[in-house]
Amino acid sequence: MFRISTHIVVGWLSALVLTGSLGSTRSAAQAPPDGAVTALTGVRIIDGTGRPAIERGTIVMSGGRITAAGASVQVPAGATRVDFAGKTVMPGMINAHAHVQNQTKSMPMRDDLVRRLRLYASYGITTAVSLGQVSTGEQAEVIRLRDEQDRGALDRARVYTSGPSIRGLKTVEEVRQAVDRYVDQKVDRIKTHVTPQMTPDQYAALIDQAHRRGLRVAAHIFTLDEAKMVLERGVDLIAHSVRDRDVDQAFINQLKDRNVGYIPTLTRDLSLVVYQSTPAFFKEPFFQRGMAVYREQVEMISQAAFQQKMRENPQTKVIEKALEQGTRNLKLLSDAGVTIAMGTDSGTDEGRWQGYFEQVEVEMMVKAGLTPMQAIVAATGAAAQVSRLDHLGTIAIGKAADLLVLDANPLQDIRNLRQINSVWIAGRRMGTTGTN
């Protein structure tokens, strides 16, 4: 029987040491002029669909899009060639359950949100789907950033948003009005929390209203019964692991029949158990490259009082078990052919590190029993698919040229995802630190 204890997870995390050869050099992001053509040559291509990697391939980009990719692609005359012999290129990762929130109140909101999107990008996460905002002002700012990203050069990860989670409302009418309000404000999807405060009829109305208005619904759940309740009412995305017991065949069938995606967010639960003492990863250079943003929370979490509170909180033991159960269910669902998408819940609450935790999440998916290829697909093509971001997530003609270039092959060792050579968004090479 597959089983992973929290101690193993924590011990394994502590054992994570610097594996990357991340340079600290900052190369100015360069926007190619319109019409310019760039070709990456000699690369191993992992295209994000799960198809076997292509060796010694070429990727051609123009106008922010991929115009050709494969083993026998001719480099167009006049193209700028970038010789990446021996490197691996995969789609930039997509966090299907992120939070792009203004956590640093001492900074202007926009500056804080932008530096967080740059932080994601610096770790190879080129899109963050923010499933929850904390205020209408924050929502409006995120929507402004989203609308800018299709105009001109992009120097940060893309963002999409659900607006605030719809929860705790009293009547079906209120629920429908809340959905209408968010749709009118141009959110990309609807997020809800399944709690006893709302009735199944209200969830049915919420999902129905969202679908009438053309948006999909992602649900925060904890138990199998909660997940089944919203699935039966038409939900489109399960935004966390089922953490109370093993998933069953009926649940698997429900997910597969409607091709509903499932986002484990293992690092969310990790963040609720791992700070009983100071985690070893705080010392990793790969973690510390995010310190310009992380520092505030690192200092808080490093305090003895914070850690003692976590040790004494009865909820910590509950979540340790929940993490084991969620890890086990991920393997069961993946084996059953359910579409798994990478998501972390990073950017909300303490110790959910934007950028670093997406890397850890993918590693934990492999620890749970997925192959590196399955975990990479979850973080690329599948994350785009469940998020209905059809222009992202795979390396194919017409897709956005959002790419992660690695110095080592992640199919051999998933931690090679940390060996970031460069990150490209809309065909433009980002700086390698990019967090301030």
Ligand SMILES: [Zn+2]
């Ligand atoms: Zn969340």
